[in-house]
Amino acid sequence: MADVLSRVQRIIVDRLGVDASEVTREASIKDDLGADSLDVMDMILELEDEFSLEISDEEAEKINTVGDIVTYIESRS
């Protein structure tokens, strides 16, 4: 199975229509990748499906960068 980062990257590329090369660990999901609050909610749903976990609203609010997502998912698995 692909590692967490590449699975997250695939979802972000699909949802936000950005280039895979832009989806670095440091990239801010809203500021650098152009997501709005609806995109973030939509992406959370997709991540929950992909990684079979539930992300609470409080945890979701803490997510800023791609790296935050990867770290969160790795801490849960």
Add this chain to the structure above:
Amino acid sequence: MSKRVVITGLGVLSPIGNDIPTFWNNLISGKSGIGPVTRFDASDFPTRIAGEVKGFDPLEYMDRKEARRMDRFVQFAVAASQNALKDAGIEIDREDPDRIGTYIGSGIGGLQTWEDQHRNLIEKGPRRVSPFFIPMMIANMAAGQVSISTGAKGPCSAAISACATGTHSIGDAANIIRRGDADVMIAGGTEATVTPMAFAGFCANQAMSRRNDEPERASRPFDKERDGFVMGEGAGILILESLDHALDRGAEIVAEVIGYGMSGDAYHLTAPAPEGEGAARSMKRALNEAGLKPEDVDYINAHGTSTGPNDKFETIAMKNVFGDHAYRLAVSSTKSMTGHLLGAAGGVEAIATALALKEKILPPTINYEYPDPDCDLDYIPNEARRVNVNVALSNSLGFGGHNATIALKAYDGAE
């Protein structure tokens, strides 16, 4: 004094073409756009045919992210609006965006989105419903997204009146210009309901043709062997403009919008009022507003759905409005080729009517084989007709008893 309103741009996505030249050539060649349903597995349905839009790639008009946030009916509207603006030669960032408005409706809205998300709700629970569900599904979102994607900041609204939606949108938009609230309106209708729920619902109404073995012959308005409508999908968008604004920028004028009538049947959910009296009042009001006498009208693009009741009662209505002249004017239903695009029908048919006035060719009613004594007018059977046509009506009659008629005229100068 109220302003004159002209049509200066056209954009279409339809079962018979996704650009105006293809659409028009197919219309006057009598080509059917009906075929087997491919958008879902229809094998359990009594009706398995539709007029689908073919070869539409939303990414030609928007990026992936935008496309993902739009139901198909919204994608259609955005694409057709871009094409219509291009046809009109209008670049909104070179105009005053406050003076350009949007008036685009849908009869039903984002039914595919509704079905997908309802499945999520049932199978996975409420947390799994997409945050885009509501903003993708609501029927006003075609107008909303066209405004967002084009930058048009003037009046922005939507008519939702079943199969009369497109004509109401154009008539209401023309009145916005006429009273001076905008110079340009992006107006029309859009629909994308080739979906299981829409088919199940219309099959339950017994409203759709079951001529599954002969798709191209299934939509046969005014023919004695008609057995229901055939669903189509697509969008018909027109650029309406005050005559002054069009002349100032040297725009090419397709036709003039000279009248608009509407009425309510106050009768039944789905059945037309006896003798089509609601449709008759709608046509009369359009004639009155346009200052026309019945004998001024050369052509009517009928609602003509290919259902038993519609075609019979619309014919009676035309006879009641036009008297003897009903037998001299020409009538056709372009739904014989496109199928019935529900909320988009009025938009697509206004385009057909405007082009008929410009090109002086009347599109036919195809599949006309067996005369029905209840339908005894000149329906332009099977072959397009080249005539000197000057004034035309386009009718749209919807579930709920919504009736709308626009009157168009060949543009004959500013005097």
